[in-house]
Amino acid sequence: MSRAAQDSAPYHHGDLRRTLIDRALAVIVADGVEAVSLRALARDIGVSHAAPMRHFPTRSALLAAIAKSGITALLESAGKRLADPDLSSFQKLRSMTEGYVDWAAAYPAQHMLIRNQDVMRHADRELLEEASAYARLHEELIRQAQADGWRSEQETHEVFVEITALTAGLALLASDPIYRTVLPGELSTEEISTVLDRFFLRG
Amino acid sequence: MSRAAQDSAPYHHGDLRRTLIDRALAVIVADGVEAVSLRALARDIGVSHAAPMRHFPTRSALLAAIAKSGITALLESAGKRLADPDLSSFQKLRSMTEGYVDWAAAYPAQHMLIRNQDVMRHADRELLEEASAYARLHEELIRQAQADGWRSEQETHEVFVEITALTAGLALLASDPIYRTVLPGELSTEEISTVLDRFFLRG
DNA sequence: AAATTCATGTTGCTGTTGACAACATAGAGC
DNA sequence: GCTCTATGTTGTCAACAGCAACATGAATTT
Numbered sequence: 001m002s003r004a005a006q007d008s009a010p011y012h013h014g015d016l017r018r019t020l021i022d023r024a025l026a027v028i029v030a031d032g033v034e035a036v037s038l039r040a041l042a043r044d045i046g047v048s049h050a051a052p053m054r055h056f057p058t059r060s061a062l063l064a065a066i067a068k069s070g071i072t073a074l075l076e077s078a079g080k081r082l083a084d085p086d087l088s089s090f091q092k093l094r095s096m097t098e099g100y101v102d103w104a105a106a107y108p109a110q111h112m113l114i115r116n117q118d119v120m121r122h123a124d125r126e127l128l129e130e131a132s133a134y135a136r137l138h139e140e141l142i143r144q145a146q147a148d149g150w151r152s153e154q155e156t157h158e159v160f161v162e163i164t165a166l167t168a169g170l171a172l173l174a175s176d177p178i179y180r181t182v183l184p185g186e187l188s189t190e191e192i193s194t195v196l197d198r199f200f201l202r203g
Numbered sequence: 204m205s206r207a208a209q210d211s212a213p214y215h216h217g218d219l220r221r222t223l224i225d226r227a228l229a230v231i232v233a234d235g236v237e238a239v240s241l242r243a244l245a246r247d248i249g250v251s252h253a254a255p256m257r258h259f260p261t262r263s264a265l266l267a268a269i270a271k272s273g274i275t276a277l278l279e280s281a282g283k284r285l286a287d288p289d290l291s292s293f294q295k296l297r298s299m300t301e302g303y304v305d306w307a308a309a310y311p312a313q314h315m316l317i318r319n320q321d322v323m324r325h326a327d328r329e330l331l332e333e334a335s336a337y338a339r340l341h342e343e344l345i346r347q348a349q350a351d352g353w354r355s356e357q358e359t360h361e362v363f364v365e366i367t368a369l370t371a372g373l374a375l376l377a378s379d380p381i382y383r384t385v386l387p388g389e390l391s392t393e394e395i396s397t398v399l400d401r402f403f404l405r406g
Numbered sequence: 407a408a409a410t411t412c413a414t415g416t417t418g419c420t421g422t423t424g425a426c427a428a429c430a431t432a433g434a435g436c
Numbered sequence: 437g438c439t440c441t442a443t444g445t446t447g448t449c450a451a452c453a454g455c456a457a458c459a460t461g462a463a464t465t466t
Contacts, residue, residue, distance in 0.1 A: 037424090038423080038424070040422095049446090051444050115318070118236060121235055139387055157394075161388075161390060161394055166369050169369055169371040170364075172372075185360045191361060195368065215461070243451090243452090250416085253417080253418095256454075258414090261454075262452090
């Protein structure tokens, strides 16, 4: 069948994969993960209902891909922070920890996805491996800071649990609308810094 | 129509509401929130596909009801801990904080639900109010402990953020299978106690 | 005791969705 | 120019949430 009008949409979208991810991100931030529907995305974009399947075999695959892009961005950000040769091991640890909270605030959709069991349950091994690599990097930095005297008397794993819990919690408070609704008071970036300062600059 | 066999199911289930909640809890723990389907529950229980609607108008209502039962249990648990007249304000604060982590481990499904945006988005005002009441109670205990000298030099809200973040994070590590998969090492209850000790018994 | 009311359950329907299969299109590489 | 292949379309199915109309039987009223 020939084209009916000159300005009608081309048979091939051109960048459907990217467009799907972008729209999905917007939906997640606005209405939550549950609201992401392959067919609704296709409708909005103006392609047929099965077109998205060419790029993501399942709905879970789309969400997992977005989550993965988030983890990749997190690892890159950590890499940049750790690249500075002037930083002490302690400063690197502090910077990487702060970087996670910043990342959660900067990529709320991705942060939501990696905390979502229903998404992570369908994650492939690569994604879990990247997340795990990030955690091991964090742990290694703790070990180095301890070697340089910071909290050297404490068990590494115990410090790791302490930092991870505090960080995960701050990220939650900083980015999750539910917590911001239910909890009293506001949470400013200065306050996050202050809390991290208290934790790191003490013993 | 008369009953075909003596042992066939009665027309009225008897305690469908309770049964629905119990089955849903099992599904959530086993397969996640996403896997909860009113029709599948009905099938498993052996009632018609629309029977659950008599007790929960929507799927979200079922999940919200379960979440609410969790918050209620949390508040009750806090009430019991705080009832002991021999405890100092500091000990009460410490106990209530530990109680949250214990609760998360004891009620993993409810903990998952209240951290799920797609569930909480459809929560009624009562549920949010109960969650908020818990937070305010926690904040009030911090204020009392400060009045009795603990961290009296710090801003109350800052201490609140610190405790809430640490607690939310520990609860996550203690109960969320994703975190337990991705993170290195194990998390024992002793370790949780140790981390809380470090936090409370310092300054 | 008989009648009525009403909470609870059933059957049947609609619209949406994810997933799959068969087919269409067009651009890339030979 | 021809073919291969990535990408998009149409058509279909099963599962699901939600709604409406009807059925049942236990509790309440008369």
